Amino acid sequence: MSVHALSDLTFTLDNQFTANFVADDIADNYPRQVLAAYSYVTPKACQNPTLIAYSDSVLQQLGWTKKQAETAEFLQVFSGSKLLAGMQPFAMCYGGHQFGHWAGQLGDGRAINLAEILTPAKGHKTLQLKGAGPTPYSRSADGFAVLRSSIREFLCSEAMFHLGIATTRALSLSLTGENVVRDMFYDGNAQSEPGAVVCRVSSSFIRFGSFQLPAARQDIRLLTQLVDYVITRDFPHLGAPSPAVYLKWFNEVSDRTCQLVVDWMRVGFVHGVMNTDNMSIIGETIDYGPYGWIDNFDLDWTPNTTDAQGKRYRFGAQGEIAQWNLFQLANAIFPLINQAEPLQQALNDFAQNYQRLWQQMMAAKLGLTLAGELANEDELKLLLEIEEILSCIDTDMTIFYRRLADLPEEQSQWLTHLHACYYNEEDISSDYQDRLHNWLERYIALRDASSKTRAEIRQQMNATNPKYVLRNYLAQQAIEQAEQQDYRLLHQLQQLLTKPYDEQPEFEHFAAKRPAWAKHKAGCSMLSCSS
Numbered sequence: 001m002s003v004h005a006l007s008d009l010t011f012t013l014d015n016q017f018t019a020n021f022v023a024d025d026i027a028d029n030y031p032r033q034v035l036a037a038y039s040y041v042t043p044k045a046c047q048n049p050t051l052i053a054y055s056d057s058v059l060q061q062l063g064w065t066k067k068q069a070e071t072a073e074f075l076q077v078f079s080g081s082k083l084l085a086g087m088q089p090f091a092m093c094y095g096g097h098q099f100g101h102w103a104g105q106l107g108d109g110r111a112i113n114l115a116e117i118l119t120p121a122k123g124h125k126t127l128q129l130k131g132a133g134p135t136p137y138s139r140s141a142d143g144f145a146v147l148r149s150s151i152r153e154f155l156c157s158e159a160m161f162h163l164g165i166a167t168t169r170a171l172s173l174s175l176t177g178e179n180v181v182r183d184m185f186y187d188g189n190a191q192s193e194p195g196a197v198v199c200r201v202s203s204s205f206i207r208f209g210s211f212q213l214p215a216a217r218q219d220i221r222l223l224t225q226l227v228d229y230v231i232t233r234d235f236p237h238l239g240a241p242s243p244a245v246y247l248k249w250f251n252e253v254s255d256r257t258c259q260l261v262v263d264w265m266r267v268g269f270v271h272g273v274m275n276t277d278n279m280s281i282i283g284e285t286i287d288y289g290p291y292g293w294i295d296n297f298d299l300d301w302t303p304n305t306t307d308a309q310g311k312r313y314r315f316g317a318q319g320e321i322a323q324w325n326l327f328q329l330a331n332a333i334f335p336l337i338n339q340a341e342p343l344q345q346a347l348n349d350f351a352q353n354y355q356r357l358w359q360q361m362m363a364a365k366l367g368l369t370l371a372g373e374l375a376n377e378d379e380l381k382l383l384l385e386i387e388e389i390l391s392c393i394d395t396d397m398t399i400f401y402r403r404l405a406d407l408p409e410e411q412s413q414w415l416t417h418l419h420a421c422y423y424n425e426e427d428i429s430s431d432y433q434d435r436l437h438n439w440l441e442r443y444i445a446l447r448d449a450s451s452k453t454r455a456e457i458r459q460q461m462n463a464t465n466p467k468y469v470l471r472n473y474l475a476q477q478a479i480e481q482a483e484q485q486d487y488r489l490l491h492q493l494q495q496l497l498t499k500p501y502d503e504q505p506e507f508e509h510f511a512a513k514r515p516a517w518a519k520h521k522a523g524c525s526m527l528s529c530s531s
Contacts, residue, residue, distance in 0.1 A: 011062070012118040013086045017126075020229055021222075023090070024136065031139050033105055037222060038090045043080030043112050044133030044143075046197070048177030051075045052487050053494060055158050058171045058201055063120040069172070078199040079174040080112070080132035087115045091135035095216060096209030096277025097328055099312055105213060106277045107137025110145055113205065124233065126205055127171070131197045144180045148479040148523070150196035151490060153288040155478070157200065159470045159497040160285055165263040166256070167285040171199040184528055194483060202284060204234050208329045209277035215332035224336060234282050246333060247342050254326050254350045256283025261322045262357040266365065267466055268294035268397045270315045272304040272527070276325045290527035293469050295514040296394035296423055299387070303472070305528045319354045326350060359383060364464040365401055366443065367457035369450045382446060385439055392432055394423035396513040401465035405458045407440070414440055423513065466500040467511055472525065473518035474510060 017038065024039035026032070054069045068074060076082035083089065091108035098106075112135060114127045130153065131145025150173055160167040176195040183190040206226070214223040228241040231249050238248045260283050264271065271278070272290040280286040292303025299316030307313050313321060330343040337343065359375045362383040370379055390397060400421040408417050415433060422428060447457060470493070478489040496507045518524040 011064075013115055014118045014124060015086075015088055015116045016124070016233065017092075017113070017116060017229075018088050018090055021225065024093070026136075029134060029136060032136050034093045034107070034136055035217070035219075036093060037226065038092045038113075039136045041089055041091045041112050041133075041135045042083070043089060043114070043129055045081040046079045046174075046176040046178065049075055049079035049081055049197075050175040050177065051079075051172060052175060052482070053154060053173040053490060055154075055170055055172070055494075057158075057161070057498070058169045061119060061122050061169070062117070062125065062171070062201070074172075075174060077114075078127075078129070078172045079176065079197050080114075080129050084115075089114050089129075091137055092205065092210065093137065093213065094207055094210040094277055095213030096207070096275050097212075097325070098275045098277070099307070099310070100324075102216070103275075103277075104216070105137070106209060108135055108205075109138040109141055110135070110143045111205070114199070122203075124203055125201050126203070128200050128202070128205055129197055130200055131176075131195065142180065144176075144195050145197065146180050146182050147175065147194040147196040147482060149289070150198045151479050151482055152291070152475055153198050153200070155475060155490070155493055155497065156288045156291060156470050157285070158494065159500065160269070162498050163263075163267055163466055163469075163500050165267070165269075165285060166260055166283050168205075168280075169201040171201050173198055184522070202280075202282075202286070204230070204280070204282045205286070206230055206281045207277050207286070208279040208281065208325055208332075209275075210281065211332040212276060212328060215335065220335055223332070227333060227336060230281055243337050243339075246336050247339075247346070250330065250333065250343065251346050251349070253281060253283065253329070254346050255353065257322050257326060258319075258350055258353045258357060259283065260285065261318050262354065262361050264318060265315075265358065266361050266464065267469060268297075268315075269469075270294065270301065270303055270313070271318065272302060272307070272313055274313050274318065274321045274325065276328050279322075279325050279329075292472050292525075292527065294397050295471065297387070297390035297397040297400075299391065303525075303527050305526045308526065319358070323347060323350050323354070361464075362386075364460060367405065367447055367452075367461040369452065378442075379446065382439070382443060386443075389432075389436055389439055392435070393427035396421045396423065398466065398469055399511070399513055401461065402467055402511075405461035405465070407444075411437070411440075420513070463501055467503060468496055468500045468507070470497060471510075471514060472523070473514055473521070476518070476521065476523035479523065 021037035024034045024036040029041060059069055089112050091112055093107045095104055096106050110131055112129045112132050114129050116126045119125050131150060134143030154170040154173040157167050157170040174197050176197060178195045179192040180195040181190050181192050211226055231238055231241045235249055238245050270292045278287040290304040294315060300311060300314050302311045302314040327347055356373055363370045375383060403418055474493060478493055481489050496510055
């Protein structure tokens with residue numbers, strides 16, 4: 001450990017990963033197969049970097065201030081243009097399944113771990129630059145990032161944190177002053193776009209794929225070393241590494257992953273590319289690529305153009321895919337345990353836990369108190385049917401649940417009250433109205449059977465259902481304005497999303513449903529992995 005100052009900013013370097021693992025023995029930075037846990041890499045210095053946003057809450061987590069974030073040295077360091085004494089930037093080597101197929105070695109293709117530090121209140125954190133240049137894992141790519149994808153990463157990671165969902169954080173967003181060429185939809189229409197760097201922060205950037213690659217290479221020594229390292233550093237409460245503790249660890253990884261996906265479902269978030277290399281071992285949302293937020297409720301919707309045909313990573317399949325990914329992790333660590341039955345039991349438990357957590361989450365969205373840990377027959381019918389009703393016609397999920405909390409007593413006013421949820425008024429048929437009315441009657445009867453007051457129920461619902469999410473069209477508008485050097489909307493959204501459950505009357509227009517022009521607009525409805 002060593003202490004360094006950034007202007008008047010002091011932090012303690014604690015480069016544990018590089019201290020515990022052997023580095024790639026080739027110093028040159030070119031694409032190759034690497035038989036090591038990581039490679040040393042130097043970020044590419046920017047010609048004319050500009051800091052355009054930073055997170056107050058991440059600064060506080062790291063023990064820093066706004067004044068310190070606005071120094072020239074802060075910009076130089078967190079755009080990748082300057083290294084401080086003791087920093088040993090590196091890129092991690094890992095593999096993974098992509099869209100269900102084993103891809104072999106992948107690794108940090110455009111992410112560079114700048115430093116590991118000890119924070120005053122939150123312990124060990126890694127500072128990682130995304131978009132700071134090529135690494136040995138960049139394959140045919142350049143390792144850089146464009147402004148649009150960087151804005152999406154910065155805004156969404158911070159939005160997720162304030163929604164109460166486990167996530168990597170975003171410290172800063174900087175322009176590099178240079179352009180990057182990207183073919184957004186892989187259709188031959190490449191364009192030059194502004195380059196940018198996000199500094200993201202997490203206790204660990206280790207993924208499921210970190211264990212899969214040494215397992216696939218039958219490098220049991222490195223596999224064991226990685227598992228022992230993660231347990232010791234990130235799961236110390238489980239005890240000293242051993243086969244029994246490996247099983248406890250896998251069960252906890254499964255539990256964290258289960259809770260994470262249920263939280264995604266609660267707020268209408270679709271990750272878009274749940275490959276095993278994009279699954280955090282500590283249960284955080286990681287790698288904000290072609291993600292999207294549900295506008296009209298649709299369990300079959302995917303934001304990823306690459307996934308448009310198979311829809312493997314569609315909204316409603318995220319729990320199933322998480323279990324599939326955990327199965328791949330179980331396969332990877334099997335040589336350390338040599339018992340299939342307890343691993344299979346953990347996977348079976350995941351399915352049961354997901355159903356239990358999903359039912360409890362849906363009950364909370366509706367302000368209900370379940371009779372037990374699992375919904376009874378009547379309760380379950382109610383939970384399942386509301387998703388069917390929301391799917392019948394294009395209904396804005398976020399607006400529906402917020403307005404449901406204020407449903408009028410007078411039945412004749414119900415449809416009028418919910419009118420703002422609907423995208424196509426002509427779809428509201430008499431059959432639909434009858435079905436909705438019947439569901440609402442049964443829902444109110446069940447809701448009012450609890451001992452909670454209406455005020456308490458409303459409070460529970462509004463603490464579960466956000467008023468504001470990072471709607472796709474809002475992010476796209478912020479991107480388009482930022483590309484014209486106008487960052488006002490970016491900063492407004494950043495402020496808005498720190499209090500997603502509050503009414504915030506000054507920002508009411510950001511709670512409106514998706515405008516018609518955004519339904520099929522690039523960046524608002526579908527995105528690619530290059531986004």
